[in-house]
Amino acid sequence: MTTANRQVRCCIYARVSTEEQAERDLSIPFQLERCRYHAQGKGWEVVREFVDAGESARTDKRPEFQKMIASARAKEFDVILVHKFDRFARNDYDFVVYEKELEGLGMTLDSVSEPGDASTPAGYIGRRMMQVISTWYSKNLAIEVKKGMQKVVENGGWPKTAPVGYTNKRDRKGAWIEADPEYGPRITKAFTEMASGKWTLENWADQAYSLGYRNRAGGRIRKQNWSRIFHNRLYLGETWLRVGDVPVQGKHEPLVDRNTFSTVQEILKARNKQRQQARRNKYLLRGLVYSLDADSICWAETHPSRGISYYRSRAAVNGSQLYYNINEVDSQLRDMISQITISDSVSHELNKEITERFDNEEKGNMELERTRLRLSKLKTMEKNLQQLALEGEISIDDFKEHRAKIEAERARLQNELDFMEQRQRLVIADFEIALQLANELDFLFDKGSFDEKRLLCETIFKRVYLKEGKISNVELNSPFGLIMAKSKCSGTVLNSTPHGTRTCNPLSKNWRL
Secondary structure (H helix, E strand, O other): OEOOOOEOEEEEEEEEOHHHOOOHHHOHHHHHHHHHHHHHHHOOEEEEEEEEEOOOOOOOOOHHHHHHHHHHHOOOOOEEEEOOHHHHOOOHHHHHHHHHHHHHOOOEEEEOOOOOOOOOHHHHHHHHHHHHHHHHHHHHHHHHHHHHHHHHHHOOOOOOOOOOOEEEEEEOOEEEEEEOOOHHHHHHHHHHHHHOOOOOHHHHHHHHHHOOOOOOOOOOOOHHHHHHHHHOHHHHOEEOOOOOOOOEEOOOOOOOOHHHHHHHHHHHHHHHHHHHHHHHOOOOOOOOEEEOOOOEEEEEEEOOOOOOEEEEEEEEEOOEEEEEEHHHHHOOHHHHHHHOOOOHHHHHHHHHHHHHHHHHHHHOOHHHHHHHHHHHHHHHHHHHHHHHHHOOOOOHHHHHHHHHHHHHHHHHHHHHHHHHHHHHHHHHHHHHHHHHHHHHHHHHHHHOOHHHHHHHHHHHEEEEEEEOOEEEEEEEOOOHHHHHHHHHHOOOOOOOOOOOOOOOOOOOOEEEO
């Protein structure tokens, strides 16, 4: 058979799902054999074969199926041949969508077992009916499979991978789980330890690893996995098919009694409540505090029962971590903010000085200057080329070639120039905004809400150093560091009287009290 004096090119698509693999009339070799024989009888040339083994037709996310569709779009063949249409798709939507796409590509979808011309009304209705029946069969099969698995679970079986503490068992009659003679007692011991209340999940994960608890790969059991273990009702002897199903009593041996399991749940719930309460607390300097006494950063925490908030050093001194009362530390911020607030006259003077500095830097910026000079030369070169072309000194082709090169280089240089100028404008804008803030810091801190004060601290401070409970010095974010250095070295006076000697180093962002 030929199409437009060309032999029809055919591709064969075969598919079998996992539950169908044992059926003789659905096996891959059987489908391929029947399709090849059918194509031979039609006089078609089989150019490609695509096979999806163990893939469901309820979705189009099948590797070989998608490769076939891509080849169809590239028009590598004229016909897609399947043993039955349900090999192609069992989803109504997928079948119609892909069939319409193939039709638009001028291709045909044909079946060995279900012949018929879909271009005719009768053939179209017949194909749709077969597709509806196939879809119904697929959905009904899924329901029946689920019912069968549910029955297995209710009878004490377990078709899934056993959790740590149990082992999978299987014979011709079914699958189930049994307590692992080595790890079963260890899981029982883990529940007993957690029920004692002396462990957090983090601490228990460390302790369990030191005691030899390992996952199936021989590695550390993480705290998230321990959380899943301690919440798993399978260890109570209960069983279910899917997460969310009502558990039923299984036939496997429980590894924990109900009292111990209930105690562990209450402890985990209380720990989780404490963590959530800690997250709800707000701290002005969270992430900004550094302990000079312990030479380490500090965490912000609240004691769950006493309600006391503190900054706690990450490192220990003489075996103990250091605690700084948050209220005492935060109370020093108002005076600190007042000291780094600059007056209107200082703001105006610094604005003028910094503007002049940036102007001088721009004039001395050799990269900027070279880029601008080259753009000017390119403009002159283009005019000269136009003049030479008009006078007939060069050909039109030469003119176009050189002009294209000039335009390409000019576009590239203009992009670079725009980027450099924009970056410079952004830096200037940062300093202008910082100067305005520095002029109003005490007012903003006094009138702001907690969240606004927190944002102000994050904007100004890079790090706040504590020594013996007092703020000893601070490191300012750029450009506040430069503004403060300039204001000190220029002899200007801040709004507040200084409480100590301040070092003056224009290159440093540290402002030491």
